[in-house]
Amino acid sequence: MPKKVLKEFKVEYLQVLDEEGNCDEALMPKLSNEDIKKMYEMLVLVRIFDQKAFNMQRQGRLGTYIQFKGQEASQVGSAMALEDKDFVFPMYRNSGLLIARKQPIVQVLQYWSGDERGQKAPDNVNNFPISIPVGTQEVHAVGAAWAAKLRNTKQVAAVYFGEGATSKGDFHEAMNFAGVFNVPVIFICENNQYAISVPRKKQTHAETIAQKAVAYGFEGIQVDGMDIFAVYKAMKDAVEKARNGNGPTLIECFTYRMCDHSTSDDASKYRSKEELEQWAKKDPVERLEKHMRKKNLLDDSHKESILNKSKDIVEKAVTEFEKLPPADPKDIFKYVFAEMTQQQKEEMEELFEK
Numbered sequence: 270m271p272k273k274v275l276k277e278f279k280v281e282y283l284q285v286l287d288e289e290g291n292c293d294e295a296l297m298p299k300l301s302n303e304d305i306k307k308m309y310e311m312l313v314l315v316r317i318f319d320q321k322a323f324n325m326q327r328q329g330r331l332g333t334y335i336q337f338k339g340q341e342a343s344q345v346g347s348a349m350a351l352e353d354k355d356f357v358f359p360m361y362r363n364s365g366l367l368i369a370r371k372q373p374i375v376q377v378l379q380y381w382s383g384d385e386r387g388q389k390a391p392d393n394v395n396n397f398p399i400s401i402p403v404g405t406q407e408v409h410a411v412g413a414a415w416a417a418k419l420r421n422t423k424q425v426a427a428v429y430f431g432e433g434a435t436s437k438g439d440f441h442e443a444m445n446f447a448g449v450f451n452v453p454v455i456f457i458c459e460n461n462q463y464a465i466s467v468p469r470k471k472q473t474h475a476e477t478i479a480q481k482a483v484a485y486g487f488e489g490i491q492v493d494g495m496d497i498f499a500v501y502k503a504m505k506d507a508v509e510k511a512r513n514g515n516g517p518t519l520i521e522c523f524t525y526r527m528c529d530h531s532t533s534d535d536a537s538k539y540r541s542k543e544e545l546e547q548w549a550k551k552d553p554v555e556r557l558e559k560h561m562r563k564k565n566l567l568d569d570s571h572k573e574s575i576l577n578k579s580k581d582i583v584e585k586a587v588t589e590f591e592k593l594p595p596a597d598p599k600d601i602f603k604y605v606f607a608e609m610t611q612q613q614k615e616e617m618e619e620l621f622e623k
């Protein structure tokens with residue numbers, strides 16, 4: 270009757286770029302200077318978009334908006350490791366991800382004004398609609414990944430969610446199925462430390478989210494989610510593994526929401542100014558900037574021109590967006606299914622009859 274250890278586990282943490290912009294060359298993923306510049310340009314673009322969208326909501330020009338400030342690196346870094354043909358399942362906090370995935374900014378604005386046409390993905394880019402229900406997209410992603418496996422298309426699915434979503438049944442069902450059927454899916458948990466006002470410590474008694482993968486028989490890794498190189502590297506490895514038939518990975522991006530939960534929230538009610546200041550030192554955009562300056566990839570005038578170019582792109586999209594005719598209210602019925610049900614047809618007629 271021996272008493273023995275059946276299983277021990279470890280959870281790896283990956284950081285490539287420190288807060289001062291110093292890079293661990295041994296851990297550095299393969300990226301050309303051009304790739305690094307593209308990463309920086311995208312980080313700047315999505316940050317400018319985020320602030321603009323927030324301002325527009327305050328001015329009554331957009332509906333409720335969900336900011337993602339602080340999470341740019343986890344969204345842009347992971348998107349850059351994917352191919353267009355791969356499936357992406359975003360949550361509401363993923364406007365940055367969608368822009369990095371070629372979703373036109375005009376459409377992202379449309380979405381946040383309640384116009385469902387904003388959700389239509391560009392041709393040949395497999396972006397799924399944003400999930401407002403917490404965590405439901407996890408099972409959808411596993412389904413898409415399973416289909417890709419059965420069809421042998423070499424596509425992978427990437428699904429995004431917060432640490433709050435890991436308390437839902439959907440997460441555990443998706444993780445279990447993904448492990449058992451060895452499907453090509455990457456679970457990206459953007460652990461931004463809060464689910465609205467609920468802190469991470471009250472979400473789970475486990476020390477990391479990453480270790481939850483162990484129970485389902487596959488790898489989990491925690492990365493510095495404000496370090497774009499670490500996110501990109503972990504994602505690139507996970508994508509390659511999934512594409513080669515070696516199954517799922519859970520990537521916990523350890524990050525921080527440097528903004529309110531949404532435009533209907535006031536985070537100062539439950540978070541201290543000091544906490545925010547501590548996390549601000551890790552800022553993902555400034556960190557890459559520091560690195561690029563050290564490597565002579567960026568100077569003041571180059572930075573200025575990137576800022577101006579990004580502002581211009583966003584402003585042009587806003588002008589175009591505000592000229593668009595409003596959505597047809599009938600779309601509410603028309604775009605639920607590929608074909609309307611008899612009941613929907615009747616409801617639509619009833620609502621719109623004179």
Ligand SMILES: Cc1ncc(C[n+]2csc(CCOP(=O)(O)OP(=O)(O)O)c2C)c(N)n1
Binds near residue numbers: 362434
């Ligand atoms: C199924 C479901 N339950 C509750 C909500 C209300 N709700 C909206 S956001 C949120 C917190 C989610 O936190 P987390 O998953 O950590 O993501 P974050 O918003 O921090 O990015 C909750 C409970 C919802 N949208 N869907």
